[in-house]
Amino acid sequence: MPPIIKCFYIFHFLPGSDSSTAAHCRYPLGMEDGRIKDHDITASSQWYETTGPQYARLNREEGDGAWCPAGLLQPSDTQYLQVDLGQLTFLTVVGTQGRYARNSGKEFARMYRLNYSHDGQLWRSWKNRLGNKTMEANDNAYVSVIKDLHPPIISRYIRLIPVTKMPTTVCMRLELYGCPWHDGLTSYSSPEGQLMMPPGYPIASLNDSTYDGAHERRKLSGGLGQLTDGVTGQDDFLVTRQYHVWPGYDYVGWRNGSLGSGYVEMEFVFDKQRNFTSMKVHSNNMFYRGVKIFSSVSCSFKPRLIANWETEPVEFRTVLDDRNPSARYVTVPLGRRNAKALRCRFHFADVWMMFSEISFQSDLYVFFFLQINEISQLLNTSPSVTTPSTKDQPDDGNTPILIGCLVTIILLLVVIIFLILWCQYVCKVLEKAPRRILEEEVTVRLSSSSDTIILQTPPVPPRVSQMDHPYERVFLLDPQYQDPAGLRNKLPELSRSAETSACGGGYAEPDVTQCTPHQCFQSSVPHYAETDIVSLQGVTGSNMYAVPALTVDSLTRKDISVAEFPRHRLLFREKLGEGQFGEVHLCEAEGLPEFLGEGAPLPDRDGRPVLVAVKQLRADATNNARNDFLKEIKIMSRLNDPNIIQLLCVCVSSDPLCMVTEYMDNGDLNMFLSQREMESTLTHANNIPAVSLSDLLHMSVQISSGMRYLASLNFVHRDLATRNCLLDRRLTIKIADFGMSRNLYSSDYYRIQGRAVLPIRWMAWESILLGKFTTASDVWAFGVTLWEIFTLCKEQPYSLLSDEQVIENTGEFFRNQGRQIFLYAPLLCPPSLFELMMRCWDRDIADRPTFEGLYQALRPHVVQ
Template sequence: MENGAIKDEDITASSSFDSGNVGPQHGRIRTENNGGAWCPQKQATTEPEEWLQIDLKTVHVITATGTQGRFGNGQGVEYAEAYVLEYWRPRIGKWTRYHNSKGEEVLKGNMNTYLEFKQELDPPIWASKFRFYPYSYHKRTVCLRVELYGCKWTDGIVSYTMPQGDKRGPNWEFYDSAYDGPWDGHELKHGLGQLIDGKYGRDDFRDVYGGQAWVGWKNDTRTNKPLEIKFEFDKVREFSATHIFCNNLFTKDVQIFSSAKLLFSIGGKRFNRGEPISFEYMEDRIFENARNITIKLHHRIGKFVKIQLYFAARWMLISEINFDSIVAHGNFTPEPEPTTISPVKAQDKNQNEHKIEIPLHNNKFNDYLAVIVIGLIAIILLLGVVIFLTINRFRNRKFLRSPNSSNIGFPDNTLPHLQTDSVFNTTEKGSGIEAYGVTDIDECRRSHGSLKSSLRSTLPLPHPGLDHLQESNEYQEPYQALKYAPYYSYSSVVMEMQDILMNSNKKFAATQSDAYDYAIPEAGTLPLLASEKATLPLTRSRGSSITSKSARYSSPRNSHSSTPTQQEALTALRKRLEDSTLPEFPRHRLRMLSKLSEGAFGTVYIAEADGIAEYSSALTLGTRLVAIKFLGENASDKERKDFYRDVRILAALEDHNIARVLGICTKDEPLCVVMEYLDHGDLCQFLKSHVSENTSTILYGVKTLSFNCLLYMGAQIASGMRYLESLNFVHRDLATRNCLVGKAYHIKICDFGTYNELYASDYYKVDGITPLPIRWMAWESVYQGKYTTKSDVWAFAVTLWEILTLCRRIPYDGLGDPNIMENLAHMHCDDGQFMFLPRPVSNKDINDLMLECWRRKDLERPSFTEIHLFLQRKNLGYAPT
């Protein structure tokens, strides 16, 4: 008011004694214009009628008010000894009388005409309009000057709705006493109160110095049911985190919530916008201090947020809840109402229809219906018999017997086997890993300076046979040699099919050969498309086939008939590139839900696509989840050509366990590609929300996963990698964060987790610039810059370890990133001190498989074909439910 930020036209009054001299525009504190204050026509009483109104236009949080009387250059004697405040907020839609934390409505005013009296407001007020009502205990003439202390409310919270707090004994009421919305029984609706007032409770809730800052609920009437709080915001927002300040005085039956679930909505009626965020809190019965619990929200989008908190003890006390968010840009529509008729309504409808008399000749319909039902039952029984006979037949086949049998499977004497006990202790030499071109361990150590003399020693070295690319930063990228597609880095398919790509779309065709410089095939790799009649080994890496030592996992001779050779797979890929085109999908039929990741080459969003066709089909299944990869807005022409080229190749990949390209949007800027996304999100977060079937303590609402189910997931990843292996494509960032989970535990490999901020700690900037997933990387990839399908095999074993531990820990969680580099150096130097990951399960065959994937020599590691066959045998007969 004093500095003029509030304009005269925004200051009004119920009346003025003289609008020119003592009108509302003169009600500014510490100013002496004209009459020097606002003076109403009527005198003040204990039933105030006159008011001075201030319109702030937008919602502000006001923490104090100041008042003065009329000084009038020493001539004024009018002041208000008390006053009442009312405020108006758009969400409430009416004037509300303010009362402080003590329940007092009448606030203290001035005792003279010249000094300001500043009144702290506890709780503060969230409002866009304010009214000051002069109040007097006896009838008197008053004049008033006022000031507001506060700031614009930028958090965006309009209201929150929740159950009112509970009473604890005769002396403790954990009510939200500051709540200004209506109370509907025990429910608080559409108001604001203590949960966002900025005041934090003390460790001991019995210490009420400064007022009771805790709102509390007891679990007596909410057994196994969560506390639900719904927040409404001013606009659609993008959320990165929420912070909940909780009490943990467990000696008094008060604990932090055991788990939380957060749901998002645009319209506020249906909270089905994307998968809910699930969070589990580890119980703390050691420290009783109150604390902030931070939950990452991963850029979810919504105007409404529903928080469900599950009790860990009899009482749960919360002092503050706030959000980190920004206003989201774009067109957002409320979630549609379901169109299907509920079973109850349908049943009532059928009952009403049955009341109508049906003519007797309609009995023929019942006869037809009985025949149809009998026929369906017969078909079902027949299918059951066929399935049973098929399973029984496969069980009796020789190549599907138990791997532990004496004559069939994976005999231990066919492979130099790692001794499990000595390997996991990691302190003994002679683990069975042979030296790889290093004969003097001390010389190896000296050459690296014990990994501490120079950070340069930790950088990936140039790839053998590619000296002309040593200065190329693009080639040195750790897991995406081709920027926009994850699955290939050394395959010759790009060079072989360059003409096809150039002719497929003149707009995006590459006109210079240097656009493909970082897709040159590996040195020593034979041309894969030279002859359709050529027969290459199923898993050729760096020009060498798997030796007989890998016979433990080798398939029977006749199994090659069901698995296409590398030549056949590449021929099929080439044909798809020639015959197929990328379908254009209208961008207006994409509804963005949340940001998934953001990297140097663009942003990935989760979205809903309306009417997008299934892969290689014209069939549409209504609305489905997709991932949208946007090219950066400032992309150069070369980057646009690379983007289109990479997407074309990615669209030609065809495997049940690979995330596929569904369409592309090129008519509007920026360019984007539409890819498959599955209902349950990435595998890492999915596993964290489940527990093993062997877990002794089962949390309410948390599902269990069996060992066979986990192997089933691992086998699917091996199957997808087997397909990439058949094309000699290298993924370079295989991990659970880069796998998607759908219905019936269906897994698809992707790369959406690479730049997700949720997994930023999984990457280590070895040179200070390039982040590397070193906890998943083979030693030769880190120290020689060598990425092959065998380095993917190493990463697969780490991924399988993640799956079997349900992602409860990151690999080598007890070691820092520099220690991981030093550990990999032990494998590089072959000094017998390499520390393997601990056993994830007690199953010896699975542990041995992982150890063989971590062999020092890459050629001694099994292929994905062999790994997939082995996991299938181990999991024979399992079917997801």
Template sequence: IGKALSSGYISLMLFLNCLFFFFSFLAVCRYALGMQDGTIPDKAITASSSWSDSTEAKHGRLSTADGDGAWCPAGPVYPDNKEYIQVDLQQLHFITLVGTQGRHANGHGNEFTRFYQLRYSRNGRIYNTWKDRWGNEIISGNVNTYDVVLKDLGPPIIARYVRFYPMADRVMSVCLRVELYGCEWTAGLKSYTAPVGHVMNLSGGSVFLNDSTYDGAIGRGLQYGGLGQLVDGVLGLDDFLETKELRVWPGYDYMGWNREEAGMAYVEMEFDFDQLRTFYSMQVHCNNRYQEEVKIFRYAECIFKRDLVTQWEPDEVRLSVAVDMKDPSARTIIMPLQERVGQMIRCKFFFSDNWLLISEISFVSGKWQGSMVSGVNFSRLVVRLSSWHWKHLGDWKGKGDRLELKRNSTAHSAGQVILFSMIGIIFIAFHCSFIQVYCVCPSGMSSMSTAVQNSVPHYAEADIINLQGVTGNNTYAVPAITVDALAGKDIAVGEFPRQRLIFKEKLGEGQFGEVHLCEIANPQDLMSLEFPFNIRKGRPLLVAVKILRSDATKNARNDFLKEVKILSRLKDPNIIGLLGVCVQDTPLCMITEYMERGDLNQFLNQRKLEDKACSTSNITTISYEALISMASQIASGMKYLASLNFVHRDLATRNCLVGENDTIKIADFGMSRNLYAGDYYRIQGRAVLPIRWMAWECILMGKFTTASDVWAFGVTLWEMLMLCKEQPYNSLTDEEVIENAGEFFRDHGKQMYLTRPEICPQGLYELMLHCWCRDFKDRPTFVQIQHFLLEEAMNMV
């Protein structure tokens, strides 16, 4: 019965495919999501700012001329590019096309957007930047005020919120009208977890079988919390080295795992849905190039879970696969799921050979309401159909998409899958509201393909060495508008005679520069030098000197000079200041303060807490009151940086220097010193991150803000109360620290916090816990933190 049904199913699929394409063509194959026709209400369209009431976000609808004809931000977008218009689609949508237009206003408007970025979110909290398959995130926009420019999104976006960020290469006014094209994402799949793909080494070179469009997090060999290549609608070809997109790498359409490298007999994946669903079948598109030891999985086992707090149901569904392993065709294995109910599915796919390659996984399911099913979900089936474009229609082979059933599957189960598939396609063909998925992919557009490595795109970008500037030490992250304002001014310190520098010690080095500890003899003779404090006559002054190497690039030189101008304007008693520069000839140098008692980490590590009951020890002591005073000074310095919208990015005791009378000044030398190499985690040989001090959103998304500095302050305060005798999360490996960040992201109550130091009062520990709140909006400000610490100091008097 199964074979007969399979044969009939394939023939029927071919016929209905043609019928489907025909009706899709008649239905005008570009389905707008409602900006132009008003389906999207005004309240769902918001913006960062607007020039006036007549250019509010609600006027940013494509091909309409309400108000003054478009959305226009309050000011120019150059150079910070932070203005945006956001569309809330109310629920998840599969978006494959966007349109933009300038402000024409019946000939009176003259503003348009030449370039823009897209950022999207499924939950309104985590935003990802869209990138094309080559990693480009800048999209070409309009060249005049009236023409509509359409951009095919390859890869497509699955999101509820979409933001358009207009960009410019100079100061200019811009206006924008937008439209989105796609369909409702009714599949219900919110995210999937899978092992990171492996690299296959062939005689012709390496084949990267990674999830190129994954937009979740990556850690400890897993990708989680996102969607990507396994649900993009693209079915890989028979030869996995060939791809449906031009100019992409071999293996692009598949994820692949090696049994030996995986270290187990199966690949395990987990799928998280929006609500309880009844599952009828799962479709898995696999490759079967047995010559390269690639075969379809031997069998699969799936278990189900009804919600986040209940246990996994022990009764598994075992899915045997009976296929011709010597047939080199890629194919979709359709496996009945016995109408099991759940919100989460965990499946193990057991290797048949050394390699398992999967291009697509989809489900036929219906929303579960008690004992009733509210409707079968065919959206993934439709998306699979949409992956064939008009230009690819002739390439379809029936044998490449054959139906595979378990040998002992019942006629009822097989017939149910086929019946639901038939009803779904016929229903789609005759109802335009269901034709949306294919309609956004008309002839001439690229297929729904994947982009270059976008996994947990923000985690890889939090590369402090690459983002810090030329020396690899300046970790202040300055908003672009502030950079522009300060860098446009003259250097606020004088030229320093470099011959007066006496080099004592090399502190470290970065990509294009070095940092040295130097001494200045008789500093009082240098009238142009701005002294940070009084220096007694005859006493040398210690300074840190950042030097730009002669082989630095032109961009590095420009960044160095920009950094000089910015730092020369920072004036605060708790921030290391810039004393002078050497910029009239090479090498370029900047001279900053260096406190004589060294960094706070070593200062505290060499001390113990003052114990009034024991005074015989030779070890230097420090009082709890002194620790609170130091912490208050750090909070004061950070309050000053926050007032300028500066983000430090690497606040820790190693980056605080100690002077006379326990004066504390915040610096940024810690990362450059080999002494603290163990405090930084190196990713893939290049990115260096202080993950034990970083907020979870910094680790997973590369999002650094004042609120993430507050998180780091909480860790720094913990260090101080431990007298720097222990590294944060000392019992965890670096990989486990990253996994703990994932627990903060998932927010299932499994995240670990630093324990309360022995000398720390409960009230102060609660301040730390507030610094580590998952939601950055719930974290205290540095103004509040300093106020708390000052009150703590007063209560000790």
């Protein structure tokens, strides 16, 4: 084996699996800002030199303002605009415009198709999850239309093909969004997925429906599909993250014995030879339905595609779990083996095996040295000779050249080693250095979970290279969530130090005129007044409520005001989430209405078990966590409001400690709204789930009422959002605190070292910069929650900003120089209501409305 140098790619693994990993990979790739060069943009034809492909840049007006193919575009034509991205890229979003040309252009494309290729030779056609190849584009020449790709594309070359139904002139401008595909996987091969037809359950089609390779003799080969689309399946494989698809859609599954062996064989081919660290396989484990993670796996390696498989495979045996039915990632160590292709055999542990994502962690394997004997041969010397003789070594004139090459290689090696050590040093420094709010204007990257967004105003040109933001695969590395105090390592400005800062000292709001954020952060910025507030970190990872210090006495009483419920009457149905020391389960409680008696806040179930949420303390919880759990019970027992989730009973006579709270049939408000459209003739005709404007206003009033109640008790929620609002069949809302503990919403929280921490997109600027949580900061979050409601939760707040840019934007609120970025006005939102939202986001805390004022302002809009 020759000496080598390995170039390392650093991956940041994020927790949880929201509906799409693509939400973390939505950076502009360089059409608008010029990072994609003119020679990388080509076309099948052009009308004039001034409408060539180099002018197809979104929001740019050079030349005649766009790319226009020659002549009238006919319905049968295949004109295309081609972009070479320079490397394999995970493409998630496409933005298009027509030719505006300073109000002189009127040409645009109403539809288009996408073709893509890894090598520029073999081209594939993109189609959505329902098989449609055509995407709707523009209906005028100047407005940007942004389309999400479901599924995303992994490719280097992209062709955009305008489509028309009648002869017309077409012009287009373009931006592509995504990030580099550093996994390096170019294709995988496997048996086709199969149908599962269990008695009493819906038929589950477990095929790889988005696979783009060959499909012959029940074998998939040469392509990529659902196992690399960034969407992880849920615990129940029949429940899908996509809308209008069949049960089992998110998984590829096989039945034991159907393949003629006790295993599923898959082959993986990569762009280059790599040094493999591990493989991560997201597997279903619904064991009571005959589905389990694989019992073992054996992986063989091939250094080159034309070589034979190496004889010594890597074998790994999993630890099977018959107690927790949750889907999970299984990490398979690959022992730093070098290969360009892998063949893995996954052995069955039960009747069925199902995967939703497979990914690899590896380093590029690069040779910088020749073997010493090869160098010796080049120099025509023997490795054992230390002082060559001029008689034995002929002087053919090539020796100086060869020595020069060798010296160049050695110098290159020294430079690379220096760069690696320097990068490691910089990384360590950055871990310790304070995060500072940038003085320069905030940059914007596109990020949206909705299919279509109309941008009426030109976006700010991005200044950040896509190379700074590689595609981040989402893995369930660790269900634990870090306490907000851990932010000190990432954001030292949230330090709890009580020392006087350069901004005026104490815990008062800093005066903008006294120092810049840089100066403030260089000093010790206080967290919040410990004498004013007591923070309770829920054991399931949630900040339940921050309560006034005057309630400490009530927290230390030994009595618990709710009844002890028989533990054996709680029947497990589903795990909703988990935290560092606890879990949240959806359970059925038998006989709960009779146990609680009259006046219990429970729906009429006609004697059937009642759905409840059960918070359970883990057996390995610390004493501090146990005490916090009891404190949380005592706090929850104090709350009694129609719009606040209520503690019903407890199980604390024996371990594990449990608290039983209400749970609503319609789940959380975020999921409820994201699966609906606004009520219209179309929704009625097609039986599409819908909500009305009156429904949205009614929800808003209920949330303001519940928060008004908490504010009257001086309770600060700290995590108000639609994910923390539960909804019953009558659209009654109750505010809860499960959001942070649910893997589904992990991307809503700012992460440190792979753990969710703070919901920064919902937090007021003073909460992010100063750690100051008050009722006024809850009002800010209420404004964001209203924005979620009136966008039907179709996208994340500040979806145009990365997490870091959200923090940078808070610095603009701090400086208050008119450069801060606000959430846009939702199309469904009445102007007066958006004005109310804007008041919630007032820079000055004292100028924000109270929850009483918000309730009184919203209530008249609801039809009684």
